[in-house]
């Protein structure tokens with residue numbers, strides 16, 4: 001199951017703790033101007049790291065040096081567009097990578113702070129010789145920086161053939177998904193700073209590929225292998241230099 005479509009973006013189930021953690025890290029995550037006294041919505045905040053900080057990134061299971069280097073090279077493709085530094089370490093990372101599990105997943109931004117320090121916040125099970133290795137690493141690091149799934153942008157309006165999508169994910173042999181999981185991973189939209197600041201972009205590296213067979217009419221998105229113009233613009237907005 002090393003396809004980008006199997007990526008799991010994980011958010012803390014404890015929304016109050018996630019909110020507190022996000023605001024402690026970066027008060028701008030609240031997303032309000034401070035001029036109104038409107039009750040904050042727990043569903044409308046971001047999980048960005050404090051701008052300008054150094055993120056320590058640890059390898060929990062000590063992969064071979066060449067494997068590490070490939071991960072570092074792919075992840076570092078974000079660096080020109082963000083005001084953060086990456087330091088790769090062997091223990092005590094803010095972001096902790098495991099390569100030994102058979103999945104690709106990441107906590108969303110500061111939700112990583114809620115994970116026990118012995119446990120990974122990102123799984124990169126994709127083997128280094130896989131054709132999509134680089135794009136999967138870039139995509140998971142996009143989540144770790146706080147980026148959502150582009151196919152869930154509120155303006156996406158993807159003409160999903162929903163009954164077919166449910167059936168496809170429920171019936172596949174590897175990693176089947178329930179209706180609820182499909183709703184959460186594919187159809188639910190988000191309402192964070194990313195959505196406010198940038199329009200939907202079907203070329204985003206944060207977009208899952210969408211096969212024509214799962215949409216109505218002639219509509220598909222191929223695998224986007226590169227950080228798009230919009231991805232760059234968004235990261236510059238989220239982490240300005």
Ligand SMILES: [Zn+2]
Pocket residue numbers: 007008009139140143149
């Ligand atoms: Zn993803």
